[in-house]
Amino acid sequence: MSELPFKEAEKEFDWSEMLHAWIFRARIVFRRLWWVFILTIGAGLGYQAYMELNRDPLYVSSARMIIDGRIELPEGANYVELLSNFWGTQMELMQSPMVKRRAKERVMALHPELSADTFVRISVSQSSDANIFRLVAEGRDPKYTQYFLDALMYEYLNYKKERRAASSENTFVSVMEKVLEYQHQIEDLEQQRLDFQNENNIVFLQEQGNNAGAYLAELNAKAASLRTQLRLLTRMDLKAAGKDGHEMTPLMESILAENDEEFAEARRTVDKLNAELSEFQIYMKPKHPKIIALKREIERKDNMLNIYRRQSVTQLAQRQEQLTKNLADVDEMIDEQEQEALKFSRLLAEFERIGSRLESVTKIHSRLLSSIQQIEFTNDVAQEVISVLEPATPAFQPPGNTAKQLFTGGVAGIALGAGILFVFAVMDSRLVSVDDLTARFDAPVLGIIPLQKQQDGRVEMLKGNDERLMFAESCRNIRSSLLFMDREGPAPKTILITSSVPAEGKSTLTGNLAITLAFASAKILAVDADLRRGHMHDAFGVKNNDGLTGLLTNHTLDPKNVIQATDVEGLDVITCGDYPERPGELLMSRRFDEIFDALKDDYDYILYDCPPVLATDDTPSFATKADAVLFIVRSNYTRTRQIKNAVDTLSLRGIKIRGFILNFVDNREPSHYYYKYYDYYSYRSYKPGAGREEDKRNKSKV
Structure with missing residues (x-):
C-alpha cells in the first residue's frame, strides 16, 4: 500500500526533466559544432553587406x-x-x-x-x-x-x-428594361378590361348579382321554415299515432290543439266536465243521477275527441307530405339560384382581378420611373x-540603415545555425544518457562513470584516499552490481570487459574496477588480453616484459614469474607483453585454458581487458570463456549503430551481455544528478578539518 503513491507519480510526465534534457543535448551539440554559428553568422553578415554595397540607390x-x-x-x-x-x-x-x-x-x-x-x-x-x-x-x-x-x-x-x-x-x-416590360403589361391589362366591359354590362351584372343574392336569401329562409315544420311533424310519429289504442304524447296534443279549433274546444269541454265530476264526487254518491249523467257526457265528449284526433292526425300526415314536396321544390330553386348568383360573382371577380393587377403594375411602373429620375440626378453630382x-513629393534618397541590415543578417545567421545544429542533433545517434541506452537495448545498465580530467591522455587510477568522490563511488556502484549480479546462483568469477570501438575507456575502467574489488578484501587478477594495443602496464606503473604473450608462447614459463603485484593490496596484473602476429589463436589455445583454470583457485575474480568487438575478432571468440561480459559505452561518443553491430556479433557466438557501463558521462546530464550527493555526504570524512567556508563550498556543489 505504501508503494502506490510512488507508482502513480511515476506515470506523470515531467516536463521540466524533458526540457532539462533538451537543454543538455543542445549544449553538447553546441560544444561540438559551435563553429557552425561562426560560419552562418559570417555568411549572413557578408550577404547583407554585399547586398548593401551592391544595391541600386532607391x-x-x-x-x-x-x-x-x-x-x-x-x-x-x-x-x-x-x-x-x-x-x-x-x-x-x-x-x-x-x-x-x-x-x-x-x-x-x-x-x-x-x-x-x-x-x-x-x-x-x-x-x-x-x-x-x-x-x-x-x-x-x-x-x-x-x-x-x-x-x-x-x-x-x-x-x-x-x-x-x-x-x-x-x-x-x-x-429601363423593367419599365418597358411593365408598360406592355399595363397596355395588355387595359385592353383586357376594355374587352370585358364590351362583352358584359357591369351595372347589369352588379344589379343581377344583388337581386340573385336577395332572392337566394329569401329562399334559404323559406327552406329553413319548412325544415323546422317538417322536423316537428317527423318527431310526432304520425303513423303510430293514427293507429287505434295508441296514446298521444303531450306534444302531439298541444300541436293538434294549435292546428284544430274544434279539437281544442272539445278538449276544454272534457277538462271542464272532469272538473265538475271531481267536485260532485266529493259530496255525492257514485250512483247519483248527476254523476252518472256527467260520466255519460264525458264519455260522449271523449269519443268525439278521439274522432277529432284521428282526423287531425290524418291532416297532419297530409301536411307532412306536402311540406316534403314543398321543401324539395325550394331546394331545387335554391340550387338554380346559386348557380345564377355564382355566374354573376365569377364575372364580377374576374373584372375586379383585372383592375387589381392593372393598379399593382401601374404602381410598380411609377416607382421605376422615379428610380430612373434618381439615377439620372445621381450621375450629374460628383x-x-x-x-x-x-500630391507626390519630389523623390529623395533616404540614408541607408547599415546597422539594421547587419543585425538582420546576424539574426538570420543565428537562425540558420540553430537549424543546422537541430538537424545534426536529430541525425546524431550518439548515446548520451542512461535513458538513451535503456531505451535501445535490453541489457541492464550496471553503472555510470562520470567524466574525469585526464593526464597525458589517461585517467589516473583510484587510490585509497582518492578525493574524486563521485568517480570512486561510481566504481563502487559497479562493483556492487557485479557482486549481486546472480543472487540465485554463483557470482561470475571471470569477467570480460570490452567495447564496440577504441577510445571508450575500457582499459581504465578495467583497472579501476579491479582496484575497487581489491578494496573489498578480494583477491583480484587483472589480465591485459588486448594483445594488439594493450597498455595496462602504463596504468599500473609495472614492467611489460613477458606478459600474457610470453606466458602463452613459452611453455616453460611459470605464471608466477609473469604475475606482477601492484601498489594496491590484493591486486595482481598480467600485462600483454609483446604484440604477437596471431593474437586470436593464442587466446583460443589450450595452454590459455590450462593456465587460467589453475589461477581461478588462487583469485576471487579475474578481469580480462579485451580489444573492441568491431576492431578485431579476438574478443567475440575469446568471450565464450568468460563467466560475464561487461560492455563499455562512452557517452556522447559511441553511436547506436556501432553498439548494435557489436552486440549482434557477440550474439552470433551465443554470448549474452550481462550489463552496460556508461563511461565519460557529463555530471551535468539530468539523470546523473544523484551522484553529486556523494560529495555532500563524504566531504567531512575526507576533510575532517574543513571549515565553514569549505562546507558552504561543498553545499554549493550539491
Missing part, C-alpha cells in the same frame, strides 16, 4: 489621400459604397496591378522621355488617428517615381469613377469621398 516619394465623408444627396438618390472592409479594399485597389498598369501608361504618355522599365514599389498605409491614406513610392529614378505616384492616385480615382458610371449605366439599362490631400 528614391522615395510620398503622398496622402483623405476621406472627406459622405455627400448628402436628395432622398432616395444617395450613392452608397460598401463599408465592409472599406480600408483594406481601397488599399488593395491602390496597389492592384490594373491601377499600376494604367499609371505606367499615363506616365509614358505624359513623359515619353522616361524609361518604361523603371522599377517602382508602392506601399499604402492608413493613419492611426485620421481618415487619411499615406502612399509611399520607392524607385530607382527620382522623377519617374514622383510622376508614377501622382499617376497612380489619378488613375485610382478615375477607375472608381468609371466603375460608378458603369454601375449606374447598368442599373439604368436594367431599370460623389467621390476620397480625394488627393497632398
Whole structure:
C-alpha cells in the first residue's frame, strides 16, 4: 500500500526533466559544432553587406489621400459604397496591378522621355488617428517615381469613377428594361378590361348579382321554415299515432290543439266536465243521477275527441307530405339560384382581378420611373469621398540603415545555425544518457562513470584516499552490481570487459574496477588480453616484459614469474607483453585454458581487458570463456549503430551481455544528478578539518 503513491507519480510526465534534457543535448551539440554559428553568422553578415554595397540607390516619394465623408444627396438618390472592409479594399485597389498598369501608361504618355522599365514599389498605409491614406513610392529614378505616384492616385480615382458610371449605366439599362416590360403589361391589362366591359354590362351584372343574392336569401329562409315544420311533424310519429289504442304524447296534443279549433274546444269541454265530476264526487254518491249523467257526457265528449284526433292526425300526415314536396321544390330553386348568383360573382371577380393587377403594375411602373429620375440626378453630382490631400513629393534618397541590415543578417545567421545544429542533433545517434541506452537495448545498465580530467591522455587510477568522490563511488556502484549480479546462483568469477570501438575507456575502467574489488578484501587478477594495443602496464606503473604473450608462447614459463603485484593490496596484473602476429589463436589455445583454470583457485575474480568487438575478432571468440561480459559505452561518443553491430556479433557466438557501463558521462546530464550527493555526504570524512567556508563550498556543489 505504501508503494502506490510512488507508482502513480511515476506515470506523470515531467516536463521540466524533458526540457532539462533538451537543454543538455543542445549544449553538447553546441560544444561540438559551435563553429557552425561562426560560419552562418559570417555568411549572413557578408550577404547583407554585399547586398548593401551592391544595391541600386532607391528614391522615395510620398503622398496622402483623405476621406472627406459622405455627400448628402436628395432622398432616395444617395450613392452608397460598401463599408465592409472599406480600408483594406481601397488599399488593395491602390496597389492592384490594373491601377499600376494604367499609371505606367499615363506616365509614358505624359513623359515619353522616361524609361518604361523603371522599377517602382508602392506601399499604402492608413493613419492611426485620421481618415487619411499615406502612399509611399520607392524607385530607382527620382522623377519617374514622383510622376508614377501622382499617376497612380489619378488613375485610382478615375477607375472608381468609371466603375460608378458603369454601375449606374447598368442599373439604368436594367431599370429601363423593367419599365418597358411593365408598360406592355399595363397596355395588355387595359385592353383586357376594355374587352370585358364590351362583352358584359357591369351595372347589369352588379344589379343581377344583388337581386340573385336577395332572392337566394329569401329562399334559404323559406327552406329553413319548412325544415323546422317538417322536423316537428317527423318527431310526432304520425303513423303510430293514427293507429287505434295508441296514446298521444303531450306534444302531439298541444300541436293538434294549435292546428284544430274544434279539437281544442272539445278538449276544454272534457277538462271542464272532469272538473265538475271531481267536485260532485266529493259530496255525492257514485250512483247519483248527476254523476252518472256527467260520466255519460264525458264519455260522449271523449269519443268525439278521439274522432277529432284521428282526423287531425290524418291532416297532419297530409301536411307532412306536402311540406316534403314543398321543401324539395325550394331546394331545387335554391340550387338554380346559386348557380345564377355564382355566374354573376365569377364575372364580377374576374373584372375586379383585372383592375387589381392593372393598379399593382401601374404602381410598380411609377416607382421605376422615379428610380430612373434618381439615377439620372445621381450621375450629374460628383460623389467621390476620397480625394488627393497632398500630391507626390519630389523623390529623395533616404540614408541607408547599415546597422539594421547587419543585425538582420546576424539574426538570420543565428537562425540558420540553430537549424543546422537541430538537424545534426536529430541525425546524431550518439548515446548520451542512461535513458538513451535503456531505451535501445535490453541489457541492464550496471553503472555510470562520470567524466574525469585526464593526464597525458589517461585517467589516473583510484587510490585509497582518492578525493574524486563521485568517480570512486561510481566504481563502487559497479562493483556492487557485479557482486549481486546472480543472487540465485554463483557470482561470475571471470569477467570480460570490452567495447564496440577504441577510445571508450575500457582499459581504465578495467583497472579501476579491479582496484575497487581489491578494496573489498578480494583477491583480484587483472589480465591485459588486448594483445594488439594493450597498455595496462602504463596504468599500473609495472614492467611489460613477458606478459600474457610470453606466458602463452613459452611453455616453460611459470605464471608466477609473469604475475606482477601492484601498489594496491590484493591486486595482481598480467600485462600483454609483446604484440604477437596471431593474437586470436593464442587466446583460443589450450595452454590459455590450462593456465587460467589453475589461477581461478588462487583469485576471487579475474578481469580480462579485451580489444573492441568491431576492431578485431579476438574478443567475440575469446568471450565464450568468460563467466560475464561487461560492455563499455562512452557517452556522447559511441553511436547506436556501432553498439548494435557489436552486440549482434557477440550474439552470433551465443554470448549474452550481462550489463552496460556508461563511461565519460557529463555530471551535468539530468539523470546523473544523484551522484553529486556523494560529495555532500563524504566531504567531512575526507576533510575532517574543513571549515565553514569549505562546507558552504561543498553545499554549493550539491
